[in-house]
Amino acid sequence: MANKPKIILLFLFLTFSITGKAQVLISLLFGEKLNTDKIEFGLTGGLNRSNFNGYNDSEGLNNFNLGFYFHIMLKENSFISTGVLIKSNVGATGMPTYPIGDPEFDEIFQDGILTTKVRYFYVPIMFQQRIKNRILLEGGMQAGLRAKAFDYFNLENNGGDLEFKRQVGDDFARLDFGFVGGAGYKLKNELKSMSVGVLYYRGIVDVKKTTDAVVNNSSLNIYLRIPIGTGAKSSQN
Incomplete structure (x- = not known):
């Protein structure tokens, strides 16, 4: 019975690994250890509105972001803000479909709508300045590593909706890079507390x-950041 907690922990780790959320589980388990007097660590997530700049006839696409962050203190009110977005889709919708070489398929979807979703692991590195410990101003660069990419062919007809999913990872560059910046607000007047804000990313790589045409990723991210493992320390202050 002494090994039962270890078995449960191993089962949870494997489960989250299969679903791509192992990093989040690790964050929850070890967040208290990662938070120090100089480092704030936590989870970040929110709504992401992305688009392809330079791609004609494209419209914005709504996605969700999930990851973790570090705020590393340089001096009072000045920080390095970094982390990893482990679930981050970019892309666009509203584009016309294209032929794939199957006459029957091409005829069915010729009047359809194309949606593209590209999965990236993004790492931002920003300078963060805090004003009165509540207002956050951030700016810097962001690098991305492409995981998978999919085209979704959608068609509405009298018989209902048709959708076809096609993997197109080889059509996109493996690496993305650009500049990111924005502003946020801490919900409490404390060094480590939840915050909300907006970040805008503009890629400079032809992806x-x-x-x-030169196509760049862009996204507007509305985020919520939640520090992990700070409750006990805050209660002692």
Whole structure:
């Protein structure tokens, strides 16, 4: 019975690994150890509105972000803000579909709508300045590593909705890079507390290999940051 907690922990780790959320589980388990007097650690997530700049006839696409963050103190009110977005889709919708070489398929979806979703692991590195310990101003750079990419062919007809999913990872560059910045607000006048804010990312890498146009990723992220493992320390202050 002494090994039962270890068995349960191993089962949870494997479960979260399969679903791509192992990093979040680790964050929850070890958040208290990662938070220090100089480092704030926690989870971040929110709504992401992305688009392809340079791609004609594209419209914004709503996604969700999930990851973890570090705020590393340089001096009072000045920090390095970094972390990893482990679940971050970018892309666009509203584009016309394209032929894939199957005459029957091409005829069915020729009047459809194309949606593209590209999964990235993004790492921002920003300078953060806090004003009166509540207002956060951030700016810096962000690098991304592409995981998978999918095109969704959608068609509405009298018989209902049709959708076809096609993997297109080879059509996109493996690496993305650009600049990111924005502002936020801490909900409590404390060094470590929840915060909400907005970040805008503008990529400078041509990420689309299969078009002559220069296509850059862009996204507007509305986030919520939650520090992990700070309750006990805060209660002692």
